[in-house]
Amino acid sequence: MEDLISQTSKIIDELLAAERRSAPQPRIAPEAFEDPQVLRPGRQGRSEAEVFEMLRQIVAQTPRSSDPRFFNQLFAGRVPIAAAGEVLASYMNVSMYTYKAAGPNVLLEWELVKRMLELAGIPDGDGTFLPGGSLANLVGMLLGRNQAAPGMRDEGAPPQRLITYVTVEGHYSINKNAGILGMGRSNVRAIAADPSGRLCPEDLRSAIETDLQAGHLPAVVVATSGTTVRGAFDPLEQMADICHEFGIWLHVDAAVGGSMLLHPVERTQMRGIERADSITWDAHKMMGVPLTCSALLVRDPEILTRSFSEAADYLFQADTDFLNPGKRSIQCGRRNDALKLWAAWQHLGDEGWAKRLDRQLHLARYLAKQVEAHPALELCEAPPLTMVNFVAPGKSSPRICEILHTRGDAIVGFGDCAGVESIRMVTMNPEVTEAQLDRLIEEIVAVASKLPDAAPSIQVQRERASSAASSS
């Protein structure tokens, strides 16, 4: 077993060395793996040495999400001690339903929840960790659904339609969750966003009024703090006013933006979050903690237990409800996703997080400035967070991303930024240097220069999008 650990460490060392070298990592076509002998587990086993060699190859062939060439997702890079915490959690292998089984891990999870509640301004609330922001959003929406339709947990749905409101820029999990929760995807209202991507409160109010007149039940308003593509922050105070007025649950999807509560200046973008009923906050995005590490925070300290507790005498055998977090969860067996975040927080402290966030924001602003200054590129908007959207005017953004990816220069995605098909670079890895960004810009320009003109100008794309929106 100890030998296995040293074998594993060697593969990790190789990965870390590759990240430091940051050589281009050309895309491998899926067909290259099609020999089933290689990937298909068989009747007979192989020696550990053989399997380790296979693991080494898998690691070498996997896109390196902590390589300075990776800008594709809302996560990148790692806090080293968080990775250590994750490894220890894997070896301890406890399930977080009871103190009996998980011991102090249950308590340190609670300390994290408490710290996050304080930062959100709802210090007397409750919270739980979930495997991903989509599921945290699901629980937030579920609580709102049950507030609007109190019999739904036990008896099933009421006759009225249960309506969810979210900006057109919101995450797709809101639609998906409405389908899962029996609320219906067509009962999700896509509220207009202003030019900077923030929900328009007047449109929210009029949508609610229309639904009330039609006899529907407005159930959940979802505000987004840090939209997926553009990083916009919805106006929480105005939305909270409306929710208060109509008695609607306010869920804040701060999966991306929640971490900004640790930034002394930028946290003002979330003014009003202390009036939310529930909040999603992913630590695996801006905080460099391995996937997944998502918290759901709630204002009402009893509501999670009230909503999810089931009799399970075989499991909940000792201690108070507080020490049995399984009673507050949609899961039964649950990984210890807390230890990695706890280790990172102990090491960095609030101050260390603020510095890390500063660096991520600085990189986005630096990149935006360089793009703006470059004659061959055009910035779509000043980045409110770490998503930098820009174009090489006249050139196809998807095609540019594809070429960069194929050659291995960078993994970058494209986005829809207010109707403009943009190159979207997310600066989540604070280890990326300004020089690496400069080099990548030059690579993008070089790729673009060889492409034929194919895309309309930003101006034309925006006009088309806005006339399409007003005619729909």
Add this chain to the structure above:
Amino acid sequence: MEDLISQTSKIIDELLAAERRSAPQPRIAPEAFEDPQVLRPGRQGRSEAEVFEMLRQIVAQTPRSSDPRFFNQLFAGRVPIAAAGEVLASYMNVSMYTYKAAGPNVLLEWELVKRMLELAGIPDGDGTFLPGGSLANLVGMLLGRNQAAPGMRDEGAPPQRLITYVTVEGHYSINKNAGILGMGRSNVRAIAADPSGRLCPEDLRSAIETDLQAGHLPAVVVATSGTTVRGAFDPLEQMADICHEFGIWLHVDAAVGGSMLLHPVERTQMRGIERADSITWDAHKMMGVPLTCSALLVRDPEILTRSFSEAADYLFQADTDFLNPGKRSIQCGRRNDALKLWAAWQHLGDEGWAKRLDRQLHLARYLAKQVEAHPALELCEAPPLTMVNFVAPGKSSPRICEILHTRGDAIVGFGDCAGVESIRMVTMNPEVTEAQLDRLIEEIVAVASKLPDAAPSIQVQRERASSAASSS
């Protein structure tokens, strides 16, 4: 960073040594951790060395789930190379929504799904990994709900009640999920079990007929392969006949038992599983893979995409749907739970799994035999799987478990075995020796002998339970 890895390895080595020593691990009262200075993350950070020392203590104070004294849950022990796979997955830190982001990990996940589908007898189906059996059950139930009420994903619930059927011995997640999915917990019918804990098909049929007469919509029948407390296997063929006759979705909760499909003899207990519409199979239970590693398998190869695909142009930018498993998932960001199972399967092969299962079953039968032979103990039933339920006649099972736990002799739970409050030992860790079981039996007898007589005999408990059931 490399230094961090060697620090982490040292803590793991200590944990492994402690598991080998298997000294008693007395329960630590939660109050012992109540100094907030220790567990609460603060404004200022601490050095990595300090945090490592804290991590070392957390590990030392956490119940050792792979210690031969741990019999409390449906998991215990570890396949070493699975732990290695888990560690590498943490360091690669890819999200499993796209081939673009996760590369070959998406393909090896598919090979696992395919192998599991073959073993279940639905080779042309589809599948996905989920964080835990409760959520896999949720997806299975959701698919059945949407079959019974095809408009529910988009429009919301129909006026009729949507009914779920599961044995009284089924897992509590079925109730919880009915609440989440908008089907209603009071619309879950608890079907009677026979004396060996298997669902009674006649009772299922008559419950369905009653609901149909009342105008309700029977939506999902949940069969359990390996019930939580007793390890019973529901009669799948008869249940499949009934589901076929009435056109109801058959979901098999084989979270525990699914692995037995790898056992050439015992797999016959699941005869009929090839007629299921959906199946939950947790590899983190009998297969010694770190938490969580749950698969949901489905017969209809299109249904997951049809049920969960959403437009998300920012994410799904390349490749076919097959290479974008995010379109088949209730999650967005998703951990790589596949690599650990894949590494273990490559090493063990089907044959290695069969041997491992044999050993787990052997330990359960050995323990049952020793209990039966002991004058101070009474076996409740021959264990169909790895859950061994027994009593020290006249003595309180919960009290015995509590004393063992407090002293650190063993972590063991109690159960309700056909109305009898039993000591429930689960033999999931194949590394446990017969001598260790013998020693534990003696410890249990010694603890029991010092307790006052408090519990009625098995016979009396059973009679009370059966008269309570027939009067309700």
